[in-house]
Amino acid sequence: MRYDDLRTPSYIVSESALRKNLEILKDVEERSGAKILLAQKAFSMFRVYPLISGYLTGTTASGIYEARLASEEMKGRENHVFEPAYKDDEMEEIFSICDHVYFNSMSQFDHHLDTIRKHEDVKVALRINPEFSTQEGHEIYDPCSPSSRLGIRLKDMPEKLPKEVTGLHFHTLCEQGFEPLKATFDVVEKNFGKYFKDIRFINLGGGHHITKPDYDVEGLIGLIKYIRETYDIEVYLEPGEAIALDAGTLITEVMDIVETGDIPTLILDASAACHMPDVLEMPYLPPLTGSVESGVKVRLASRTCLAGDVIGIYELKTMPSVGDILTFGDMAIYSMVKNNTFNGMPLPDIVLQKEDGDYELVRRFGYSDFKERLS
Ligand SMILES: Cc1ncc(COP(=O)(O)O)c(C=O)c1O
Known part of the structure; x- marks a missing residue:
């Protein structure tokens, strides 16, 4: 046409603008060793999943439908999912199509423990709430707002992680640069660092405006290398916007x-x-x-x-x-999906x-x- x-x-989504963003993200992956996932809630135009899968490690989902979409349209790539609460009758399917499942509370983790134990090959993580807000103005996009239901606060964490848990996850940013991420990670390291020796991966969430021209990409790469080298854990990022920004x-x-x-x-x-x-x-x-x-x-x-x-x-x-x-x-972002x-x-x-x-x-x-x- x-x-x-x-x-x-x-x-109208531009293939070349998408590729430009993906090249920046691939460069971050290669030079830092991080794994980057597409947060499908921002952009789920599966027609371009073959293009995206040529650059990124996989996807993350906010529910079973997005997880299913990724399993059908981005086969063979990592499929992560986080939901504040999972329906019992969805768990078998979620554990059969996802390789990483994140829980929002210890009660949800306990509730689904039988399924978790049945699927030893699926990696399980807890979402934490660092209680460190770096945003002003729009509370509905701030997972660290005072009454946020997202993530486990330090006071509600177990003394020791259950043996089934091998990852931690936080998502606190929204359209932000590197500095708020660094400030947040410093707080996470100070307060949750005691758990780092028992995990294999950490997911730094989304909200990173990595593909904006003024983003401090070198700062990000430095932080990821620091985390990987100091704690010997894998680092994930799951941006949505950054993948299809201005595309x-x-x-x-x-x-x-x-x-x-x-x-x-x-x-x-x-x-x-x-x-x-x-x-x-x-x-x-x-x-x-x-x-x-x-x-x-x-x-x-x-x-x-x-x-x-x-x-x-x-x-x-x-x-x-x-x-x-x-x-x-x-x-392209938060438009078709909404x-x-x-x-x-x-x-x-x-x-x-x-x-x-x-x-x-x-x-x-x-x-x-x-x-x-x-x-
Ligand atoms: C848990 C989680 N991960 C990733 C994202 C993607 O964020 P963004 O599109 O701002 O990068 C969101 C957005 O709300 C989120 O809630």
Whole structure:
């Protein structure tokens, strides 16, 4: 397909931008000895799992469906899973398709001990809560917020790790650089270091913005080498965003322009609530191709009936016309995995922009995708 043949709205993921990120991550793996996993919650476009598996060690899942997706679409690579609580009737399958299973509490670990003991080949880890917050502002993304349910606090850890546990895991960052990781690891080492002699691996979670141009990659490599050499344990990282950062766009058509009292509002066939929920949840203003610091001020909003379905206020060089196409940036991550059909909105097409410049329509959704989730 050519660009002109694409329909709106469409998520367009760029193979070459993905590869660029993967090359940075592969370099970190090779020079530090760390193992890097794709956190599928951020990006599960399995059409490109063959590409990703050429660079990374495997995937991590937040539940049985993501774990199953990885076992089907990224065969032969490591398959990790972490859930705050596991359903009894899912455990056999989880232990048969995953090679690393992480528990969020000692009670969950104890509850599933029979299954754990039956599957000696599956490595088991505990998620810890370092109680060291490095974030301000958005508590819903802070696993170290005071009332967080994520990870075992030091006071709730056993004196000695059960023999079945060979790993520790912490995930505390969100879109952060190396310094907060280093500060967090220092706290973990001080408070949980006594367990390091009994483990074989540590997982430093996600939230590392490794593929951002200003990320201190050398600092990260230094820390990983320090951990591996000092404690003789394997180090895992499980970023989501970093894998597909700036690797996708969402194209949308201007359907109408309405006067709303202050500035013109452009009605788009894309929706913040349905197609880019993080814009409302984080919240953040997604980058828009062609926006300028000072120009014509417009409000970009959706054709849903939700009053608050507004993407944001932008300044543009010139006033768009009905029928124009607008392009939002950084739309590969936390977009497709979170979208929904609220208001009966159609889901955007999923398109892969190939390295040879061609566009492949990977998936087109229809009415049945809306209806099948209802009764
Ligand atoms: C346990 C865990 N690991 C990894 C990630 C991926 O984080 P990010 O996409 O910010 O790198 C998350 C995100 O919430 C997470 O909860």
